[in-house]
Amino acid sequence: MSSLDVTNVVIVGGGTAGWMVAAAFSKILNLKKIGIHLVESEALGTVGVGEATIPHIKYFNRLAGLDEQAFLKATNATYKLGIEFVDWGKLGDAYVHPFGPYGMDMQSVHFHHSWLRQQKKGTAKPIDEFSLAGMAAKAGKFQHPRTDLQSSPMSSIDYAYHFDATKYAEFMRSVSESRGVKRTEGKVVSVKQNIDSGNIESIELENGQTIDGDMFIDCSGFIGLLIEKTLKTGYEDWSHYLPCDRAVARLSERLDELVPYTRSTAKAAGWQWRIPLQSRTGNGYVYSSDYISDDEAVATLNEGLDTAPLSEPRLLRFKTGIRKKTWNKNVVAIGLSAGFLEPLESTSIHLIQSAIARLMTNWPDKTFNQPDIDYFNRKTQEEYEQVRDFLILHYHGTTRDDSPFWNYCRTMEIPKTLSDRIAIYKENARLYREDLELFSPVSWFAVFNGQNITPARYHPLADTLDDASLELRMTELHRATQRCLEVMPQHEVYLNKVIG
């Protein structure tokens, strides 16, 4: 071991972010050499929402050594095959952003080009009927992918989970503590910085206890206790692109049929989520306080509940954007302390997991090499911007003109990165994946098409096949998807079998 090695890591905060960090670190790092100490205040509590995820969560759970059966049981979880968007493109519309492809790429071009060719000819079947994940979601069916059936649509469906965020943190806490993570209950009241470097040396708790560290992971939530209150790092505000700044959340009874998808319904000043768990449903209205009062938001949420309420409405405030540096000196902000992108595509927990992976790749020593830190910050910024653009598309790519909120979103200025992407898609339907960006062309297409944004043309190579061959292939793909759907079990039956 070198004297420069980081041997003492302190995590401030025990919400989803803090315990995800602890679970990952305790699995990957050698706890005989590196001490991990998490401090949290039960009195302050956690944000307590964050129940829908995207497929990458499976890799995190595997990396953290979580067993799927134990995890499903402990967190009241259900499977998730995608998100249904209702009333987004225009009132009366509905589409699914599925986890998994549509059809199959042909002649080296994305499937959607072949579908657009058929659409121009008037022979296309609805796009959703080429997505097994999307069809299964709406039919209330689920099973794990069959990787042994390589050419079947069954091999390529993907999935995530809905779960109880509080139980997920508790589950990861038990795993982390069993591996040697030390936890201290208490409120951090002051922070000591090195006079020369400004690095944080220790935190002090309300009871007078001092905790030293070489590196501090700020998982303290929106407040950003270390990254902002102490280091004054600054925040880039993106509210002009994503104007929702509040949410009211409320639990209700479980759905009669446990559907394997999240539903997002666009409303007059935002949108309402419905997240089905085994024993209850999570609901919330994400809205802009410029366009609707809190009381009106509560009334809208209540009107939109499908089952009887189980809790009182809870108000949450947020500001969309990103910390100017998510790694500053010897503090790395992960979770809500790093930034916030609203939960429309269930990305926050993924951004936690991705920050953990990036930190492992750039694991520092006590010199805290600035070029490494700059790289980390640049990549984090890019990742947030790419997700931000994807979210903006849902709001901006609408024809809704039934409220001042939608008039603003439809006509607002958008980032150039997104307007360029829209311009390319509108011309020839081409979709690119920038670097390692989170959302694939399939996801971008699902939203472009779902929001009724129609391209003028499609990829010229989609004309390579003659008409008869194209029709035959499309019919076969459609038939294969329907056959797979028929044999898939109902989601709840399957889930109960897995849980045992």
Ligand SMILES: Cc1cc2nc3c(=O)[nH]c(=O)nc-3n(C[C@H](O)[C@H](O)[C@H](O)COP(=O)(O)OP(=O)(O)OC[C@H]3O[C@@H](n4cnc5c(N)ncnc54)[C@H](O)[C@@H]3O)c2cc1C
């Ligand atoms: C309305 C809404 C809906 C969301 N839905 C989703 C979703 O569907 N999917 C998704 O992926 N994400 C979602 N998110 C985001 C998700 O909730 C968060 O990313 C996730 O919960 C991580 O939060 P956190 O751990 O960073 O912060 P928090 O949960 O706020 O935890 C902060 C921790 O820091 C501690 N702390 C703070 N100050 C101190 C102090 N002085 N001393 C000691 N401890 C302190 C607190 O006690 C707590 O333990 C949603 C967020 C909101 C607001």
